[in-house]
Amino acid sequence: MVRSFFGFIGRRGFEFTAVFENFFKEISGLYNLTRATLYCTFIEPFRGKPIKWRPVWTQMEEVGVKSTTIVFLVSFLIGVILAFQSAHQLSRLGALEFVGALVGVAILRELGPLMTALVMAGRVGAAFTAELGTMKVSDEILALEIMALNPVKFLITPRFIALLIMLPCLTIMADLMGILGGFLIGTTTLGIDPVTYVNNSLDAMVVKDVVTGLVKSAVFAVIIVMVGSYMAFIIEGGAEMVGQNTRSAVVVSMILVIIADLVFTSLFFFVT
């Protein structure tokens, strides 16, 4: 449609028509796959085709339990770094004891969900694309279709449910670890009184911060799974394309996660 429009006004052959066309093709492909996944996950089970839970458990272990170490480490260190960085500025204002408040709010609202999603985009998104892409290349996905099994339901739905549950869980743990990191540095190196630290933190943090963080992380989960799976399903050819698309899956899902974060943050900023 885009092409015929430009052809009509006599500018056919310009490169950007192809770029546009590709862009819209990708967007609509991603949209269709997401719609199919949502249908298989939330609607089909109520039409007499229940979800098989065993692959879901396997995936939850794979994407959730096995990611705890790296998520813990990253968020703990972020808490530590944040405490150090803010201490200097805050002490110039004579507000050193508010380090806890700053670390807590920053982690809960922003850094916890965002860093967890970025780490998972690299760890899990790449694994999805590489695994499903290899299946696509070796005709396994075609075999599923020919055996009258829906590849979306069979391959994407378990991963989708697993990450949709595990990413918010990991985010909560990352929040706790980040706050713990800040607390340890605040009370030892910076010498803030633990009780003051905790009180100031609790004063600044509200439940709404946690909830918005969790809402965001659920959206991030959808982005990571859908981009990872879509990039795998469009692979044609061989090993080279698997590598290329794995890379683009990670890049694209990281960018989309940040954009989604911006959208949500501005939404919360203006609406509330």
Added chain:
Amino acid sequence: MIRVNNLRKSFGEDDKRITVLEDFNAHMEKGQITSIIGGSGSGKSTILKLLIGAYRPDSGEIWIDGEEVSQLKDEAISRVRKKFGTMFQTGALFNSLTVEDNVALPMREHTNLNEGTILIMVKMKLEMVGLRGAEHLKPAQLSGGMIKRIALARAIALDPKIVFYDEPSAGLDPISIGVIDKLIIDLSKKMGITSVVVTHEIPSAMRISDKIIMLFKGEIIAEGTPEEIRKSDDPRVIQFIEGSPDGPIPFSKSLTDYGDELKEMSRV
């Protein structure tokens, strides 16, 4: 069982369009083995992909078990697909699953049998292909011939009426080819399965087929029993059967003249 009428398929767009199949007609009888043979690029794999519904034809009809299937959508095509099994060229076994889970997969997904019954059925299918005892191996631990036999066990897991074989003997040693051939014949004769075999192994096709369809550049150049094919006086058929490099089927796939192209290059 399977009837194909005026099938046409081309790939690419506009000026780069390449017609792979032009007016293909065929009839595969119930309980018989029909082989589609031809060199690479003759369109035989395309026919298989059209039959199993991986591609859609540009025009024409495909009748499977009394039903026109080429334009069916989602639910309906799933229903038809449960009637046939497909053995892929590379096996296409699921690498993350064991042999047992691979063969059990269609039964677990499409039937309401309990787990114990399924495991017994899996054992029966594996015994049929002579690989009972390999249940707990992963596909990566199997040889090429074993992978094809497991793929065959999976293809017949739901006791289909039709089995499609994509290059069942490509890349196998002579004994494995013999084993696969015997399995195909047994399935067809003992269980009345209609078989469609796409292959370029002439000796194997001659051994197993009730009917051979030979393709060249998307057109049928010979059709009949192995005996009729062997007696054919079409030079293209003779060349293919003898595997001779000289004949009407050219060795070079290039479209332009070699000399002209070299002259063109030296001018630059």
